[in-house]
Amino acid sequence: MQQVEIGAAERQRVTARLADVLPVGALLTEPRALKPYESDGLTAIREVPWLVALPESESQVRAVLAICREHGVPVVPRGAGTGLSGGARPRADGVLLGLARMNRILEIDLDNCVARVEPGVRNLAISQAAGEHGLYYAPDPSSQIACSIGGNVAENAGGVHCLKYGLTVHNVVGLRVLTIEGETLELGGKGLDAPGYDLLALMTGSEGMLGVVTEVTVRLLPVPPEKRVVLAAFGEVAAAAAAVGAIIAEGLIPAGLEMMDRLAIQAAEAFVQAGYPRGAAAILLCELDGVGAEVDAALAQVRRILIGQGAFSIRVAVDAAEQAKLWLGRKAAFPAVGRLAPDYYCMDGTIPRARLAEVLAHITALEAEFGLAVANVFHAGDGNLHPLILYDANRPGELERAEAMGARILAQCVAVGGTVTGEHGVGLEKLDSMCGQFSPAELDQMHRVKHAFDPAGLLNPGKAVPTLVRCAELGGMHVHGGVLPFANLPRF
Amino acid sequence: MPPDADIADYLQDAVAGAAARGGALCISGSGSKAFLAAGHATGPQAAGGQLLSTTEHTGIIDYRPEELVLTARAGTSLAHIEATLGAAGQRLPFEPPRFRGGGTLGGAVACGLSGPGRPWFGALRDAVLGVELINGLGERLRFGGQVMKNVAGYDLARLQAGAFGTLGLLLSVSLKVLPRPQSERTLVFELDPATAVARCRAWARQPYPLTGACHADGVLRVRLAGAPAAVDEAAAALGGDGAAAPGYWDALRDHALDWFRSGGCLWRLSVPPAADPAGMDCLINWAGAERWWSAPSGDDATARMLTRVAQAGGHARRFDATYGIQQPTGPAATYVRRLKAAFDPARVLNPHLSPADAY
Ligand SMILES: Cc1cc2nc3c(=O)[nH]c(=O)nc-3n(C[C@H](O)[C@H](O)[C@H](O)COP(=O)(O)OP(=O)(O)OC[C@H]3O[C@@H](n4cnc5c(N)ncnc54)[C@H](O)[C@@H]3O)c2cc1C
Numbered sequence: 025m026q027q028v029e030i031g032a033a034e035r036q037r038v039t040a041r042l043a044d045v046l047p048v049g050a051l052l053t054e055p056r057a058l059k060p061y062e063s064d065g066l067t068a069i070r071e072v073p074w075l076v077a078l079p080e081s082e083s084q085v086r087a088v089l090a091i092c093r094e095h096g097v098p099v100v101p102r103g104a105g106t107g108l109s110g111g112a113r114p115r116a117d118g119v120l121l122g123l124a125r126m127n128r129i130l131e132i133d134l135d136n137c138v139a140r141v142e143p144g145v146r147n148l149a150i151s152q153a154a155g156e157h158g159l160y161y162a163p164d165p166s167s168q169i170a171c172s173i174g175g176n177v178a179e180n181a182g183g184v185h186c187l188k189y190g191l192t193v194h195n196v197v198g199l200r201v202l203t204i205e206g207e208t209l210e211l212g213g214k215g216l217d218a219p220g221y222d223l224l225a226l227m228t229g230s231e232g233m234l235g236v237v238t239e240v241t242v243r244l245l246p247v248p249p250e251k252r253v254v255l256a257a258f259g260e261v262a263a264a265a266a267a268v269g270a271i272i273a274e275g276l277i278p279a280g281l282e283m284m285d286r287l288a289i290q291a292a293e294a295f296v297q298a299g300y301p302r303g304a305a306a307i308l309l310c311e312l313d314g315v316g317a318e319v320d321a322a323l324a325q326v327r328r329i330l331i332g333q334g335a336f337s338i339r340v341a342v343d344a345a346e347q348a349k350l351w352l353g354r355k356a357a358f359p360a361v362g363r364l365a366p367d368y369y370c371m372d373g374t375i376p377r378a379r380l381a382e383v384l385a386h387i388t389a390l391e392a393e394f395g396l397a398v399a400n401v402f403h404a405g406d407g408n409l410h411p412l413i414l415y416d417a418n419r420p421g422e423l424e425r426a427e428a429m430g431a432r433i434l435a436q437c438v439a440v441g442g443t444v445t446g447e448h449g450v451g452l453e454k455l456d457s458m459c460g461q462f463s464p465a466e467l468d469q470m471h472r473v474k475h476a477f478d479p480a481g482l483l484n485p486g487k488a489v490p491t492l493v494r495c496a497e498l499g500g501m502h503v504h505g506g507v508l509p510f511a512n513l514p515r516f
Numbered sequence: 517m518p519p520d521a522d523i524a525d526y527l528q529d530a531v532a533g534a535a536a537r538g539g540a541l542c543i544s545g546s547g548s549k550a551f552l553a554a555g556h557a558t559g560p561q562a563a564g565g566q567l568l569s570t571t572e573h574t575g576i577i578d579y580r581p582e583e584l585v586l587t588a589r590a591g592t593s594l595a596h597i598e599a600t601l602g603a604a605g606q607r608l609p610f611e612p613p614r615f616r617g618g619g620t621l622g623g624a625v626a627c628g629l630s631g632p633g634r635p636w637f638g639a640l641r642d643a644v645l646g647v648e649l650i651n652g653l654g655e656r657l658r659f660g661g662q663v664m665k666n667v668a669g670y671d672l673a674r675l676q677a678g679a680f681g682t683l684g685l686l687l688s689v690s691l692k693v694l695p696r697p698q699s700e701r702t703l704v705f706e707l708d709p710a711t712a713v714a715r716c717r718a719w720a721r722q723p724y725p726l727t728g729a730c731h732a733d734g735v736l737r738v739r740l741a742g743a744p745a746a747v748d749e750a751a752a753a754l755g756g757d758g759a760a761a762p763g764y765w766d767a768l769r770d771h772a773l774d775w776f777r778s779g780g781c782l783w784r785l786s787v788p789p790a791a792d793p794a795g796m797d798c799l800i801n802w803a804g805a806e807r808w809w810s811a812p813s814g815d816d817a818t819a820r821m822l823t824r825v826a827q828a829g830g831h832a833r834r835f836d837a838t839y840g841i842q843q844p845t846g847p848a849a850t851y852v853r854r855l856k857a858a859f860d861p862a863r864v865l866n867p868h869l870s871p872a873d874a875y
């Protein structure tokens with residue numbers, strides 16, 4: 025969407041009207057106050073917003089949307105700003121609608137095993153509140169201490185335990201959503217379904233483009249009584265990848281099944297000393313949960329598979345402290361890798377598990393081609409890769425090289441039957457890659473869905489689904505194997 | 517089982533042709549759920565709609581057990597799919613009903629019904645990873661894919677589940693499948709409805725390997741499944757008054773229990789699972805969340821039940837020819853109508869089940 029020119033008088037009017045409907049201190053207008061909101065977790069893409077509105081209630085959100093609609097001002101919703109695809113990147117001509125102050129847990133309903141919360145509640149806060157009742161909210165993105173449940177819904181966030189317990193879409197039973205036209209949609213509830221089109225599923229993962237989530241009802245599960253954590257080290261990446269397939273093929277669904285490669289292991293060891301074998305080409309972290317007898321049987325089975333697949337070292341954590349230590353290396357992997365280079369670029373493709381070894385080998389070849397190192401830490405059980413491309417933004421051309429390499433990795437994910445984003449969303453970042461995954465007719469269908477909810481195109485415009493014009497201009501990219509034809513043109 | 521056949525081109529021509537003529541199509545699978553999809557009394561045939569069957573678009577396109585994913589053409593029978601999965605020790609997690617033994621994959625997804633394990637294994641829509649469909653413009657489109665995690669673009673694949681073919685003619689569907697549990701056991705408890713619901717809700721807060729809980733006619737049946745050790749442990753903890761006849765859960769799934777033969781008008785109620793069942797006189801499935809009610813004749817009883825369900829925060833639908841009609845109410849209606857128009861502006865696909873025109 026083109027930037028909208030707003031005259032000074034109109035600016036004043038809108039600002040005054042917004043200030044009227046918001047509490048004192050909930051409308052930011054000063055450059056210094058606006059600056060922290062210029063990007064989400066993808067800091068390479070920035071734009072300082074015109075205004076930041078921080079409503080504390082649904083009725084305030086409704087009022088802000090009404091004013092923006094009347095004046096034709098674009099609105100960008102934001103939760104905690106931990107998104108990694110630029111989905112919450114603001115616009116200089118728009119209002120950034122921050123929902124972080126709507127952070128009350130409204131209800132923990134033990135009879136129905138659900139929690140009803142405002143969108144700004146942090147993911148982990150739900151499990152903490154439910155914990156005293158022996159319950160928890162299963163999806164656990166690595167960012168869970170910070171990210172908001174509203175942002176999780178908008179991105180359909182995943183986490184380490186999604187292999188067994190599902191993604192956000194599988195664990196949300198109800199939403200309240202405000203459309204930009206001012207309607208309040210109550211989707212689902214405390215039951216398990218509702219008649220008619222599944223708007224709850226459609227809203228989940230829609231990146232804040234179809235409506236603003238103002239309330240979320242999530243399913244709570246009993247905390248598993250026992251868990252076991254196994255660490256297995258391999259001399260070859262391919263062997264670790266084969267072990268992942270073998271575990272699933274035997275009918276086991278571990279609670280988590282994560283993989284890290286040599287560079288990621290070294291980074292994690294240097295950072296938190298989790299005790300990973302430094303000589304390994306790859307490690308697998310496998311968590312099994314359930315009742316005691318069940319996890320022990322599964323553990324014996326996993327151990328046998330790991331040995332059969334050539335693991336040279338297998339360590340089972342003896343107690344909760346050691347389990348936490350083994351996980352620490354994985355959970356701290358991103359910041360650990362962040363110490364290896366001034367910058368890193370986190371990718372998020374998903375592939376069929378059977379293609380893991382092949383795609384990792386392809387990434388190794390790309391490292392040589394682009395002259396950039398990659399650390400791999402990822403959700404192996406789901407086939408969800410997170411290659412971290414190391415670069416230095418201060419060196420001319422390196423950011424562009426990292427982006428071009430990232431696009432090549434994503435194109436390879438699509439080529440083997442996968443997708444350009446498993447959990448981080450398209451945002452602004454992967455618009456070009458979407459052109460390779462979807463046909464013009466498919467993208468057009470998505471645009472018509474957007475139009476159905478937001479005919480004026482005011483809610484988070486320009487994100488998630490590329491325009492056909494953009495894809496047409498980019499046509500050469502895929503034919504020529506990913507070398508950006510017009511690298512000097514503005515890309516966003 | 518008919519041989520594999522790809523008639524996507526034929527189906528696409530049929531939709532494009534109907535769109536060009538301003539015609540309407542009534543999409544069908546094996547007809548096992550036609551009793552839910554006859555639609556308005558005027559009906560598609562009455563409105564000049566043509567029947568278009570997908571039953572000859574058959575075959576499993578891709579199935580690799582270690583990926584836990586199966587992709588099949590829409591006309592493939594559920595029986596064939598479940599037999600293929602069974603041979604590899606796997607199953608459809610959502611246990612789709614097979615009314616009168618029939619059913620195709622496309623029909624199951626279009627109707628969106630899930631079986632007794634839904635609270636624990638997820639709904640049909642939860643297992644949908646991707647679809648290929650023909651929209652009302654006659655375009656062949658793919659959404660989602662064959663991988664477990666995929667957030668590229670809007671989730672237009674899951675949206676097809678339960679849309680009764682009003683947004684697209686399904687050509688093929690990719691589903692997440694699961695290993696079959698190593699062991700299974702059913703416990704029986706003689707309890708009144710209120711106690712049964714209370715027990716189910718208490719158990720839901722405990723890590724028992726429950727995969728079914730259904731109360732009818734004074735008996736609560738509970739299915740346990742998983743590793744043998746876990747099932748044994750839970751069975752010992754839960755106790756019970758006996759064991760159930762084999763085949764109970766399939767009969768429940770397919771509405772083949774005697775309970776469903778009472779003859780009244782059948783209603784499906786979807787409610788918060790803890791909703792008070794006293795005086796409701798329902799079959800209580802899904803540990804409380806899904807209830808079936810056979811309405812006595814007379815409007816009063818129905819009106820009272822609808823009020824109760826609404827007060828409990830649930831929904832009620834008659835499980836008859838009107839079930840498939842997409843009849844939105846409230847503020848969502850606008851968006852539902854526009855969504856229909858976004859996929860099928862000329863109202864070619866199942867107009868007799870579609871929401872009214874937008875704008
Ligand atoms: C270190 C790190 C680790 C991470 N690990 C994971 C991981 O394991 N799994 C994973 O899935 N993600 C992960 N992420 C990405 C990110 O945390 C998730 O995408 C998260 O869901 C974003 O939540 P947020 O509240 O920060 O949303 P934001 O970044 O503020 O916004 C994200 C998107 O949601 C929209 N949005 C936010 N709130 C609303 C609302 N109330 N209504 C409508 N739209 C809204 C925004 O417009 C934007 O498009 C990680 C990020 C970091 C920085």
